[in-house]
Amino acid sequence: MTDLTALSVSEALAGMKNKDFSAVELTKAHLDAMEKARHLNAYILETPEIALKQAAESDKRYAAGTALPLDGIPTGIKDLFCTEGVQTTAASKILEGFIPTYESTVTSKLFADGAVMLGKTNLDEFAMGSSNTTSYFGNVVNPWKANDSDADLVPGGSSGGSAAAVAANIAMLSTGTDTGGSIRQPAAFCGIAGIRPTYGRCSRWGVVAFASSLDQAGAFGRSVEDCAHMLKSMSGYDPKDSTSAKLDVPDFPALIEQGVKGLKVGIPKEYRLDETPAEINAIWEQGIEWLREAGAEIVDISLPHTKYALPAYYIVAPAEASSNLARYDGVRYGLRVDGKDLAETYCKSRAEGFGDEVKRRIMVGSYVLSAGYYDAYYIQAQKVRRLIQDDFKKAYEKVDFILTPATPSSAFAIGENEDDPIKMYLNDVFTVTVNMAGLPGMSVPAGLDKRGLPLGLQVIGRPFDEVTVLRACRFIERASAFSAKPQFVINKAA
């Protein structure tokens, strides 16, 4: 019998429609696989009862011929999305045991389209990190291993659990959020596709906030098409989010096969960094070559303020985070550690509730917003942000999309880069510009490095032009014919 966990979304939907297998069988296959993959620590909480109940309802709809667009598709939900009646932690001790009475807009939409929730996936605490090592619930292990070492690798972050789950076939789809690269970087590290749509495309309502002006929900899948299915269900205007866009949602899966012929591709020279490994540049060159051969026009462009993006990001994001995380004060929900008075209760609750990386960002954020430093840091960073937006605006007068590497390296070992936060922050160097400009970006696997680890390419599009992004990524996916599987999946099959 075929491995139900290895199917694509289209194959799974067709299989259920044809009664080859039921939604409950598909879900059970995933729940079994999850049990065997617990050492990856991809899930903070598994929700088998909910999954089976939802799957049974999907089966009823299939029987009645009223199946929904994602009916019965087993899905991992990043534990940053509030789920009604189901613990939501943001991977933080301060929210351990917190059970929302409400459902985030994105998960509501997914469930309304028939998606089945397998559980809440692990992440960096409050989505702050690039390795999924800051989670209070422990790090996530990448299902890939290098061919020269047995060391466990990071899945990337912050949506490490979601990416690892999809790569390890213990979720067919998963949700992510991307504030500085938190979908694209783990997608690249785990050899899968991941799209962060334009800021405003998906509602932020019910998603635990990290940096409000940068946060955006998105989708992971093993193929571009799978991502397109999920993105279609997640997207749309929400009156409960003042920053969500009042725009119709295109039929993404139907629009991805048009190829790239005649499209203009921007290659930004500022993304050629001296310290970038040759293999990364090589895969980028390869991508350019595939596009050229397919009839796309390659245009050299300049995004001159790129080098300021990362430092500016690490001012804006912590500034917003320092304020967004003020509500975790031990008064109404979550962890409270009583002190002798109010101030001490605040201090103790927050000192015990937050991990080091979160504390570091709260301190940095409070500092850059404080009197006397606000102009020099926060205002300056906002100016940089505007310049970065202008860079892209000018570029898009000449090109239809931009191609860059997704990450400056392949997955690294757990524990690496932990000694110096700056080293860790450099992981986001190719991805943060997208967040600073509010653009859609997608990472798609394009090949393996010499250690046998996946490398991704990033496609960046115009605001709300996810269609072109998906289309270009679908082309790269075909051109690269990327079919490598992580050792975890290969070993399981063997």
Add this chain to the structure above:
Amino acid sequence: MAEIIRGNTGDWEMVIGLEVHAQAITESKLFSGAATTFGAAPNTQVSLVDAAMPGMLPVLNMKSVEQAVRTGLGLNSKINLYSVFERKNYFYPDLPQGYQISQYLHPIVGEGEIEIDLPNGEVKKIGITRLHLEQDAGKSIHDQHPTKSYVDLNRSGNTLMEIVSEPDLRDGIEVGAYLTKLRMILRYLGTCDGNMDEGSMRADVNISVRKVGDSKLGTRCEIKNVNSIKAAQAAIDYESRRQIEILEDGGSIDQETRLWDPAHNVTRSMRSKEDAHDYRYFPDPDLLPLVLEQGYVDDIKKTLPELPDEKKHRFMQNYGLGAYDASVLISSRSRADYFETVANDRDAKLAANWVINELLGILNKDGKTIEESPISSENLGKLVGLIEDNTISGRIAKDVFAEMYASGKDPEVIVEEQGLKQVTDTGAIEALVDKVIAENPDKVEQYKSGKDKLFGFFVGQVMKESQGKANPQMVNELLKNKLS
């Protein structure tokens, strides 16, 4: 003239500016759909947003915006078509988000001015610096448990309009007049109920002192917890003298926030400038800048009611009233409307007299507002009409008024039932006059020999004979003729 405080080293004046927090009348909160009714059971009007649950987002209530624009227009102020909500960050249990969403660098309303009416009849212009929108905090309750504090979030997220004045006020009387006028304008506009005792209008007083003639401002203190006009005046009296005493003793004023203690009539230091919070204001990334169209503002302008000052001037011009009477009548919209019904097509001055001296007099005594008056405006108007067309005399009218106040009856019915119509028949009055003259020959003698004052006696006797119903003017004329 503003109050001058005579010190040991010379004359001092006060420089005062007010920050008034007015809760806007809206059905739901500034950024959430929760209700805003005062006095509901604790924590029953709290949405997920107000309680700052994870992942919740604010959505601006356009009714709050409308009320702010309306108020700005009523304060003759500039409406800023571009304004920005910012976060003011600080920790307190009644502030669930850990920040208050407020406006800082870009308020919705800019500079303007209002006129205040001083008791001596003087009118003074007071500058308005700005009005901005912000969230109210919840309420901490410290007296319900020996060691714990309780928090009621019903108020959390309500719409506040913070109205900041220029430091144009010079004493407690001016502050009282300013607060009275501001409250009147807000109530006319229907943007705030102005109930200071329910906390829907609260004032922080910024006060400094300086020698008369100095142009430089002294160091100011901010006084919080001022919950009535009386409290504001008492706090100013105390604080100005405290500051003068320090300065005259060679000391200097610390810029600080002080708390008014109404139990002991003193201000107490709450926190000094050194302890002042660094609020780390920054634009709220959950909310886009608020951009209004001029047409939107113009449409609101068209719906503004006649405001107190306009009404006052119209009453003076159209009804020929004095400034004092006019300002008494316009002090609330319902009072002004009541008066206008009474005065409709009648002698306006007479109407004003009856409303102010008789009706407001007795309502005041009984602690009632004009809305609670047992006499309807239509009936009081009829009474004025009956006096005006000589159906009854002013003297009889007072009795009718008393009966109306007691029973709420129509004055025409009362006059009819009790036969109180004035006697204007010359023959009937003449008969009474003759009778009185005949019965008092000695008084007639004395009058004719020069005791003019006795004329009043004759008038009184005739009126008595007529049971008060004789037309006094006719009585006068007939008596004069007969006695000459």
